[in-house]
Amino acid sequence: MTAVVAVIGGGIAGCATAAFLAEAGAAVTLYEREAIAAGASGRNSGVVQHPMDPVLEPLHETSLELYAGLGHGFALPAEPSGILVVAHDAAPLSADFTALQARFPVLAPEWLEGTALRAAEPTLAAGVCAYRLATGRPVPPAAATRAWAERARAAGARVVEGEAAVLARRDGRVEGVRAGGRLEPADAVVVAAGPWTGAAIGARPEWRPVIALWGVVAQVRLAAPPGHTVEQAGVESLTQPGGGPASLFSIVTVGGASAVGSTFTPEEPDAEAIAPQLVERGAGFVPALRGAAIERVRSCARPLPADGRPLLGPVAGIQGLHLATGHGAWGISLGPGSARLVAEGVLGGSVTIPPELAAARFGAPWSD
Ligand SMILES: Cc1cc2nc3c(=O)[nH]c(=O)nc-3n(C[C@H](O)[C@H](O)[C@H](O)COP(=O)(O)OP(=O)(O)OC[C@H]3O[C@@H](n4cnc5c(N)ncnc54)[C@H](O)[C@@H]3O)c2cc1C
Numbered sequence: 001m002t003a004v005v006a007v008i009g010g011g012i013a014g015c016a017t018a019a020f021l022a023e024a025g026a027a028v029t030l031y032e033r034e035a036i037a038a039g040a041s042g043r044n045s046g047v048v049q050h051p052m053d054p055v056l057e058p059l060h061e062t063s064l065e066l067y068a069g070l071g072h073g074f075a076l077p078a079e080p081s082g083i084l085v086v087a088h089d090a091a092p093l094s095a096d097f098t099a100l101q102a103r104f105p106v107l108a109p110e111w112l113e114g115t116a117l118r119a120a121e122p123t124l125a126a127g128v129c130a131y132r133l134a135t136g137r138p139v140p141p142a143a144a145t146r147a148w149a150e151r152a153r154a155a156g157a158r159v160v161e162g163e164a165a166v167l168a169r170r171d172g173r174v175e176g177v178r179a180g181g182r183l184e185p186a187d188a189v190v191v192a193a194g195p196w197t198g199a200a201i202g203a204r205p206e207w208r209p210v211i212a213l214w215g216v217v218a219q220v221r222l223a224a225p226p227g228h229t230v231e232q233a234g235v236e237s238l239t240q241p242g243g244g245p246a247s248l249f250s251i252v253t254v255g256g257a258s259a260v261g262s263t264f265t266p267e268e269p270d271a272e273a274i275a276p277q278l279v280e281r282g283a284g285f286v287p288a289l290r291g292a293a294i295e296r297v298r299s300c301a302r303p304l305p306a307d308g309r310p311l312l313g314p315v316a317g318i319q320g321l322h323l324a325t326g327h328g329a330w331g332i333s334l335g336p337g338s339a340r341l342v343a344e345g346v347l348g349g350s351v352t353i354p355p356e357l358a359a360a361r362f363g364a365p366w367s368d
Contacts, residue, residue: 004188006177008165009325010035016339017192017342018152028157030149031163039194045261046138047139050104052103052104056334064076070148073143084226084229093233097111097131100131121226140254141298148336163180166199168183172317173319191322192323194325197323207366210304213302221257221292230286247264248262249278260279264302268299272297311323312341
């Protein structure tokens, strides 16, 4: 019998899950309250990179393989352009570098200074220290999500844009979703609604394992942009519970457009006011940014998980409800790998979701 599956959320997690489900023969409807890639999946910095967490590494590797065969106009650069992790202060950066060498030799960490650094990346300011990691493939911010949505459509999924959906449940199992005032019955529901996942399943207010961590990105065009993706050290601490400073510099260039980021705040920021500050601060690392005209500003919310890792698969206390969310700062880098795991689980495959990633670790979302 054909499984009927509703997916809530048209970001990368929802679109890729819908594609895998439809390709496996399920009758899939995806509901997106605005438009495909309206959230973080269309407004991010656009780099597919290693997540610096051994538990997440397999999701990244699978995602790279899946991107290579994605099609629908999506082109993943064959080789990483490299990420330069930068700081003004050498001592903490050097400690960070030594730790990474031991933990992730696969990233071939390479300390660069003096003339070697200037030769590798001439756009950096004097006095900036850096190490290089063999990861980081820049892609246009919405490209992957749109391609997954197209792939879902091509496999027969119905994609409904401009309609919010919420979970409908009864007697410990899903009934389907409520959308546009109707009950749309489904055997299984996958919720991939980013930071709005708790609301989409009608969870009690205290059950919020995924919250919003807002970010602003300013897009500029430089005559000679950095050849690497450049990231100020510290992003891992920012996207963990407890957080860190409210802003860290990054610059990612695709097709001549450079995305300069980014902020990390629980409240939605005043993006237009913040964007010039990001570019000005960035000039301390890449002097060509000084006075650069901003051609676009993007603001969106990362789905920040309470313990730093995604929530995948079945939810405790109910049959037929699955999550694909909580990718924080790494959703473009991990989303397809997660989506495939979730889709296999929905269709009853013999898939094992690592306990550190299982959505059920946060308990039942309701008290009844
Ligand atoms: C500034 C910034 C830069 C980033 N840069 C990178 C990067 O370079 N590389 C990387 O890997 N990651 C990056 N990320 C993280 C990445 O963008 C996210 O992890 C990823 O996009 C999350 O995807 P998602 O599908 O889970 O959520 P979202 O993209 O938020 O999608 C959820 C969707 O659900 C919809 N929705 C919500 N409620 C409902 C409802 N009730 N009914 C229907 N639809 C609903 C929303 O409208 C939204 O479109 C960045 C994030 C930010 C903020």
